Amino acid sequence: MYMDFMNEYLSPTNNEIPKFPHYFIPHQCVLRPQSTSTKLRVVFDASCKMPTQVSLNAILMVGPTIQEELFSTLLRFRTRKYAITANIAKMYRQFLIAEEHSIYQLIVWRQNSSQPLQYFRLNTVTYGTSPAPFSAIRCLKMLGDISKDSYPTGSKIVHNDFYVDDLLTGADEIETLKTIQYEIAEVLKQGGFQLAKWYSNHPELHNAESTEKSIKLDDSDSTKTLGICWQTKEDTFSFNLEDAFHDLRATKLNILSVSARLFDPFFLLCPIVTKAKILLQELWIAKLDWDESIPLRLDTCWQNFKANLSQLSEIKIPIFVETNSKAKIQIHEFADAWMRAYGCCIYIRSQSTAGIKSFKN
Structure with a gap:
């Protein structure tokens, strides 16, 4: 599995150590037997210091946070009657970095111990480098901007309902949900992305064998x-x-x-x-x-x-928390504290034509 991963990931070089500034990234494999898809992941350590006592991550900017907080994304996910999730397959590897920057993503590798060591480049955004999340997410949002006229619904979802490579979205009408599924797939297809592991609480849109x-x-x-x-x-x-x-x-x-x-x-x-x-x-x-x-x-x-x-x-x-913008809402809060901790519990009392409902958050 390690060799299969590397064969898919690497780009050859002239196998000479550059005479100008460069960086070799150490790597190792991590086994994850509990994973349903990726049993082995290769981890790249760009925080490893060179003899100069400086690492690649130490001189890279991380980039700002340009996605909503996970909590906000999950709350919005729970307010849709019909929910759907998916995952971008091998997301980071879909983004190329500038060719002149690949010299800072060199690695040492060989297929077996009888072969001499060889040098390779990583030409795509690499998991383990500080700006990797920002770089990938920024490119994903750019793809959404490009598609806002041809696929307005899909473009909006790209901007609002992704957490890194995980799609968490939904709709109150099944036809709207089908539109979302179609448009988001078309938007991402323009960038060469493939959405996998579709899950939904509506059976028509659930293409996985498991219901969990x-x-x-x-x-x-x-x-x-x-x-x-x-x-x-x-x-x-x-x-x-x-x-x-x-x-x-x-x-x-x-x-x-x-x-x-x-x-x-x-x-x-x-x-x-x-x-x-x-x-x-x-x-x-x-x-x-x-x-x-x-x-x-x-x-x-x-x-x-x-x-x-x-x-x-x-x-x-x-999961589903029904909301009605026309309903009258009462909020009841209870709080208490002691020397070691404090807590707060909020109850929402919703009165609509269907009667009074209580929700606990």
């Missing part, structure tokens, strides 16, 4: 322990839990590792996450070493925390 869509909006380890799944048939969210943490020894390092992996973009698990943070505070106050066994009092808290995580898979949360 994992909400994993990055490739970090944050989704390894607790991820969110969209049950498209039921149109509910559930929490997908791996049991690997149950046998972990109770140490500060392991507790921090599990707590950091909680992926909760909707802030639905704040009571549990807050308890994890309080436990971590106690561990720091106790000044324990990373691999030192924790006191019995704190171990009891840790066992309770794991028990709560084990029950999360039983929770089902409806």
Whole structure:
């Protein structure tokens, strides 16, 4: 898999080290057996320092944030009666960088140990360089600008309903949803992109065998322990839990590792996450070493925390939050605080012709 990836990715050079400024990016493979599509990912480390003690990322500008926050995108996703998601296949590799800049994306590679080392260039936006997200997203938005006259609906979706390479959108009418699906595919096709892994809560637009869509909006380890799944048939969210943490020894390092992996973009698990943070505070106050066994009092808290995580898979949360701009709305807020934490709960009371409804956010 490593060789297949590199054969698809590399561009040859004259196999000579340049005499002018350049940069070699170290790389390694990371196995992800839990992934349904990409079992192996090659990671490029542009933060590695050269003998000059300077890395490529240290001298590159990151670029501004030009996409909406994930929370806003997800909230908008929940207000559509019919929802649809998709993913741009191999997004970063679809964008070329300027030819004169590829000299800063050199790598060393050979197919097997019997061959001499060879030098190659990476000619596309490379995951692991600081400006990669901005560069790719900026090009995607430019593609939306180019298509705003021919595909106005698709152009608007490109600008508003993508989070990096993940499409999260929807509509209140099925015909509008079909228009979105057609136009967004046509817009991206002009740039050579292919949308894959279509999921929808409407059966006509769902072309995947599974009715469960994992909400994993990055490739970090944050989704390894607790991820969110969209049950498209039921149109509910559930929490997908791996049991690997149950046998972990109770140490500060392991507790921090599990707590950091909680992926909760909707802030639905704040009571549990807050308890994890309080436990971590106690561990720091106790000044324990990373691999030192924790006191019995704190171990009891840790066992309770794991028990709560084990029950999360039983929770089902409806995705669709119906809104009516003509309805009268009342907002009721409750807040409380203590020495370690504070919290707030907001209830929306909606009165329409159908009666009074209560929603909890």
